[in-house]
Amino acid sequence: LGDVDILGTPARRGQRLRRKKAPAAGLSTLRDLREGDPIIHQDHGIGRYLGLKRLVLGGVDGDYVHLEYAGGDKLYLPVYRLNVLQQYAGPKEAARLDKLGGVRWERAKQRVKDAVLAIAHELLALQAQRALRPGFALPPPDAAYQAFASSFPFEETADQKKAIADVLQDLRRDTPMDRLICGDVGFGKTEVAMRAAFLAVHGGRQVAVLVPTTVLAEQHCNTFAERFAPVGAVVEVLSRFRSAKQTRDILQRLKVGLVDVVVGTHRMLSADVHFKNLGLLVVDEEQRFGVKNKERIKQLRHQVHVLTLSATPIPRTLHMASVGLRDLSLITTPPLERSAIRTEVLRFDEDVMAEAIRRELHRGGQVFVVHNRVQSIGSMVSLVQRLVPEAKVAMAHGQMAAETLENIMVAFVHRETQVLVCTAIIESGIDIPSANTMIVNRADTFGLGQLYQLRGRIGRGNTRAFAYLMLPRSDKLGREASERLGLLKRFSELGAGFQIASHDLEMRGAGDLLGADQSGNIAAVGFELYTELLNEAVERARGQKQTEVVEPDIKIAVAAVLPEHYIPEPMQRLGYYQRMAQAHEDAEVYNIFAELQDLYGQAPPEAKALTEVMVVRLRLKKLGCNALSAAADGTNLRMGLSFVIDAPVDRAHLAALCQQQPKRYRLLPSGKLALTLEGQGSLEELPQLEAIREALGVFRVLGA
Known part of the structure; x- marks a missing residue:
């Protein structure tokens, strides 16, 4: 029995079985496609997606992706080749369709190849400089570290453990660490930073924790101070909440090594801040800092270990990580009992607002009302007080006096007030588990990453959280604002931060990479193909052999599909086809098949056949085989295989097989290999596919 049998409707993929994907693979998912959307085929360029079509070719049922090109040309792509498709990055209405067999797409690809080759040489020079920097290794974890780790009051998730292990390994190297931890809000990135900070302090080094807002600096300082108190480490904070006298005292003690961990805003990057022995810089939400601050961070990077934490990394950061300039660890597993935030996008409605606030107060919780205009925030406070007169309402914004703002935030944290009407000052890192409803006024004026960060302030406990993104009553939304809000609603499942950042990258481009503006090149060929071409260029620049x-x-002649009666929703079928086509190992394909059976029940023969075809395809790719045909003649199963010129298949072994078993193996003058499986022609379809898979397993790959 699967979920369909028990629940009557399919469970959403990813809720029951959370299988991790490689960070650089599959950044776009075809499940988000709509009919009529532009799409990129790596060989043929920009076409228009016209849906998933069931066709009968050669008497066999199959699913094909229907693409239309300039001049009305049609292309039907078999589902086992979906890995050559990716979503179009630019504005949909501006997409110019390519012509099948035309030269424009090949010219665009060649232009990008030339551009990325120059960048590849710069990347290698940068990495070489990094490898030559004088660094220092921190001591390995010992009993004191284990005692510190055991004081973490929660069970680490598998992703969290992996991220911690990655960081500990980096810190034991002589070259400075430069790692990005990308994890959803509340998924435990701070704990990874805590472990790194302990090792640094334990090794006699100072730690700087850089955060974007004063409120977050105070909260982080309290968290670090509480955790480090048992080991006697001194934790201080540099922010505008400290008086000039307090700041001078902290700076003096920092300079002589009497402060172990300092948490601060951009104030910490000022010229008067000096460390005695800085060993680790932790940067929380780097995208929130300005250009000058980032330059200062860049200077520090050359000297110390750097750990960057982000839920929605800026496109450039994500881009740098994806091409290997910066090491990347993903935390995509939510803590136990964490629920996804229910997100509603709606026109401004006072009744909905009042009902949402009352419902949260009724269950003993707190509410954020985000209104990002200081000039009119007082009017919003008055509105909330009129709608819900029984609520204790407070107001917070960045233009308040530091002490006043701190008192308001502390009162809210201590639950002395129930509703906080505020600007986006709360978007970074504030941790208030009892606040589980958020209303965002004029959500259309916020960026995608900013909305995602704001929404992350709620749902940090095990209580279901609700986010209401409210739009003007009458104004027509611009296309980009509409797309942003649609993405946020669609990506409401846990752990979606990396997908949000990837979409942000495709919407905005990767920015100025190494002084050469690459957004035009990314728009020309799409982010995934651009990254692939850049990685190939790096390999070429290193002198590695190109395969x-x-x-x-x-x-x-076998029906290999996911039937409609098994998975009725076309976009779900398309999503599974894409995942199978993007798999790199047999085990990945079989895991996806197991997930299908878990969600939809016993798989029909056609779905099992699809799984075998996908595994056969992987084996052909590894052998360098560009074509396989197989047909039964009643008694025998006859196969024909063609190989590319520099195929990694062991040709000497092939020749030996032809000599030893001439009835089974024959090399034809065309270079094609004919293979006869005697007595296999009368088998049913699925056993035939299994026989083909096993026959391919005999061949050897050079160097394997």
């Missing part, structure tokens, strides 16, 4: 990426053409 041709083979996409085999498979002709087997």
